[in-house]
Amino acid sequence: KKLGVALLGLGDYSTHQLAPALQKTRFAKLTGIVTGSPEKVPVWQEKYAIPDTNVYNYENFDSIADNPEIDIVYVVTPTGLHPEFSIRAAKAGKHVICEKPMAPTVEDCTRMIDAAKQNHVTLQIGYRLHWDPYHLRLMEIMKSNEFGPWSSISAANGGRMENFTGLNRWRIGKELGIAGALYDLGVYCVQGQLYTAQELPHSVTARHSTERTEIFTEVPETYEWTLEFAGGRKAEGWASYGKSGNWIRAEVEKGTVELQPSYGYGGQKGTTPDGPMTLDHVPQQALQIDGQAQAILRGEPSRVPGEMGRRDIRVIRGIMEAAATGQSFEFTDFE
Ligand code: NAD
Known part of the structure; x- marks a missing residue:
């Protein structure tokens, strides 16, 4: 099974890195969007075949709770908004991937970690x-x-x-x-x-x-x-x-x-x-999201949990x- 991912915040990183990466992933796929910019909706819907039922704005976003096609909300907004959206996603019962840096304060990070725990979802950081x-x-x-x-x-x-x-x-x-x-x-x-x-x-x-x-x-x-x-x-x-x-x-x-x-x-x-490292260059974001999806699917600990984001x-x-x-x-x- 591929987990359904909704990107929240369709700025530069979502547009040019994460959405393309989600076309290459084996354990996750882009199924939804959450945006405050209505003009982006038709462009994204057409490009990624996203149905009307999987399109949200910041006001109606909490109703994502009822959408079985979305398992993960990936928060890609400015840092100051990471706590609000991550906590709302967790309360909607969705797993959360939150971009770096996790949040403004340590207390915000703790609120995010607690919200994930209370709602039995995982919280992971986009540390590619x-x-x-x-x-x-x-x-x-x-x-x-x-x-x-x-x-x-x-x-x-x-x-x-x-x-x-x-x-x-x-x-x-x-x-x-x-x-x-x-x-x-x-x-x-x-x-x-x-x-x-x-x-x-x-x-x-x-x-x-x-x-x-x-x-x-x-x-x-x-x-x-x-x-x-x-x-x-x-x-x-x-x-x-x-x-x-x-x-x-x-x-x-x-x-x-x-x-x-x-x-x-x-x-x-x-x-x-010993000399130069000769290693492969990989599509970091695709491997990251796949790794994060696999951790969820297998119920295994994440390499990049909220606690690591808070430590940083x-x-x-x-x-x-x-x-x-x-x-x-x-x-x-x-x-
Ligand atoms: P961006 O400015 O291009 O996009 C931010 C998005 O958030 C926009 O779509 C914007 O409309 C939306 N947004 C919602 N509310 C907003 C508000 N009140 N003010 C401004 N924008 C608002 O930024 P970006 O480069 O896409 O970065 C987004 C997040 O991704 C940041 O947390 C950033 O640190 C992270 N990021 C991570 C990597 C990485 O390599 N992991 C790379 C780039 C960015």
């Missing part, structure tokens, strides 16, 4: 790199200590973005984008740093900076941070809408393990102390707090 062979190899190397333990980690994700008009405006607003590049791009670095370290940090120091103050009036352009781990080891990272960078790197006993570029939809390159928001909020206060922030309550 957990299906990318380069990232899987990195995780395997670090987990097995293949090249010895790590001594330092560095990660960066950024690009100079010029166009923040129209739809893209939410990314640099506090309400829906929360902390700009830190949320949008930094979450990949935090994820990478945690699966490279294979352990949790005890504290973080951070700073933010803005070069183009006329554009970045609500959120900083750049965040830099240093996660501190047991034994004095550090993982440095930055995320920026002002400068370019795209890597995760670990110094290990026998040399360097690195992915650069690291976070794209493909095109990863990697090296280990906890780290990101710690970075924000450390940058705001100029003090080291201690993580006290990782679950």
Whole structure:
């Protein structure tokens, strides 16, 4: 059986990545849409043969509860709206896939996790790199200590973005984008740093900076941070809408393990102390959705559960707090 997926929020990522990916999946298929833009409805209906009965707007969306053709609601809106829509989907009895970053606050994440539990559905995050062979190899190397333990980690994700008009405006607003590049791009670095370290940090120091103050009036352009781990080891990272960078790197006993570029939809390159990684480039989103659908079908734990999304928001909020206060922030309550 293929699980029916309704995409909620038909912006750039749904249009250009997720809907095409859902044409390639073996365990899931695109059966519905939820949108606040009526003009998109006929275009999507025609392109993906979606019947009238599977089309919803943000007002009548809760009646999706009665639709047996939709098993999963995939929330692809601006970050600030992830909690509301994920919780409504869970209350409608639908499994939820929520895009990264999970939600504005740790408390929002907890509300989402609780809603899924109470309604006996699963909640998973759209962390596509957990299906990318380069990232899987990195995780395997670090987990097995293949090249010895790590001594330092560095990660960066950024690009100079010029166009923040129209739809893209939410990314640099506090309400829906929360902390700009830190949320949008930094979450990949935090994820990478945690699966490279294979352990949790005890504290973080951070700073933010803005070069183009006329554009970045609500959120900083750049965040830099240093996660501190047991034994004095550090993982440095930055995320920026002002400068370019795209890597995760670990110094290990026998040399360097690195992915650069690291976070794209493909095109990863990697090296280990043994030389270049030669791995397949895969359709990440199709494998991700299939993996998530299989976890549901088999009743198995997800690779990317809501709890992982919340853990990462906890780290990101710690970075924000450390940058705001100029003090080291201690993580006290990782679950
Ligand atoms: P987008 O701006 O192109 O699309 C957002 C969609 O949400 C639009 O269709 C918009 O109409 C809708 N929306 C509903 N209410 C809105 C409101 N109040 N204000 C603004 N838009 C509203 O953004 P996107 O690039 O498609 O990103 C959507 C989500 O997907 C974000 O959470 C983003 O982080 C995530 N994303 C993930 C990846 C990935 O690789 N996993 C890549 C891109 C985006």
